[in-house]
Amino acid sequence: MNNSIVITGIGVVSPLGIGMDMLWNNLLAGKTSLKHFADLEAAGYRNTHACRVQDFEAPPVHRGTYMALDATKQAIAQSRIQLPENTGVFLGSTLGESMAYEMAAEGAAIDPGQYNTFSIAKAIAGAYRLTGPVQALSTACTAGNYAVGMAMHALQRGDISVAIAGGAEPFSRIAMVGFSRSRAMASDACKPFDAQRSGMILGEGAAIFILERMNDAVQRGATPLAKVYALGLSCDAYHPTSPHPDGRGLSRAMMAALQQAGISKDEVDWVNIHGSGTKVSDTAEALALKSVFTTGMPVLSGSKGAIGHALGAASALELAICAQGIATQTIPPTAGFTVQDTAIGLGCTTAVVQKKIRIAINNASAFGGLNASLVLGSCLS
């Protein structure tokens, strides 16, 4: 019996494409979804660049839910699974439908409590008449990793046989203004780990996965794309918005994940960095990476230069990139990285790398001091 937990379906709604194939092809081509938006300029925002999903129709107050449902449909189709009634739903987001809070503040007769992260998770369960556990993780920019990790635990415990897990975040004007006023936004572009980096660029989207046990997947003829090994968590307990400057929290999260997975750091071939593009966060992450990978650095890549920072959906979207990379043994280039920062002393790949990928780590950090590192592995023997 092989009770590894595997991903058998991926669905993506991203600023760089709807559907995994479109996102992946655009990433490999080195494209970015970064654009100037006239509506942001007209509203008086200082930062007017963002990565937004184009050509996606949804009622504004249900945008996150529609994105999550679209991604779920794609993941189910790829997995070719008949969902059992007790399928669990594990969904991460920062605030849920930000627009509901904005409208309520503007005086609309709306209860924003009906539009939070739980509402998106419930909508997925409702759409497929599922009666399994429904978990809504509101752990900001780490929420996608948390959701997939919790799904993995529920499958390992035997509570459920199939999980729908991932993250969703609609474009948020609250976040756009908030990060700008926190001086965390870049004026031009997100440049992960780059010497000229000046901040983050806001994104949006959803990524949803079908997870199941390896033996169940093989038995029904599904194609496992990647194994989900372990989730390492930590909290800096240091500052409301800044990471601990020496990166100790993220270092502990990576070490905890590797320890739980029973995997040596030397087996890690690729780290998808959190790489928000802010001075402080990238420096802390670089120190964390150096403290873990003392005998050789895996290939590093970052995704936020291409798709922006989708907050609660960010680590789910980047997990989709990791899973696709593992399935195809390919690491995408890092949009926005051109000049190595001597203070960081680490570079990200700027080219497509084709190599044997046994193990990959997807890093995520968040306001509140959260760190979440998810370890994935190849299903190739």
Place this chain on the structure above:
Amino acid sequence: MICHVHIGDTLEKEAMPGIVDSIEKEFGRPRRPDATGLYVISNHTGANASLAFWKDVIKNGAAFANPELFPWTLANSACGYIARHFGITGPNYTFTCPPENQEHINEVLKQAAEDQERLGLEDTLIIIID
């Protein structure tokens, strides 16, 4: 330990000092903050600050909104505050769900029990905020 606290319509940043005081009075401080798991269950942490922040944006404009409110718009801000107060560096979860949903709370308890065993946690702090 499970603690039930109420913030109602109070802004999160104003409610949290009283909440950590009451937790400390009732349960003391964690023996090993690095081996303590923190689990917050709430349907509306971050909601009051989000409404207040956006009202401030409407009043003062995007370029002059109060930046101090923004971190509190994130649902996990309460959990982060508790972690900083007690120095808790272990797993830190914020679950969104109606606090009267016992089925959901049981799922959180299951995760907390698993974390305790798998990670060798010495203390588990579960806080339900309504």
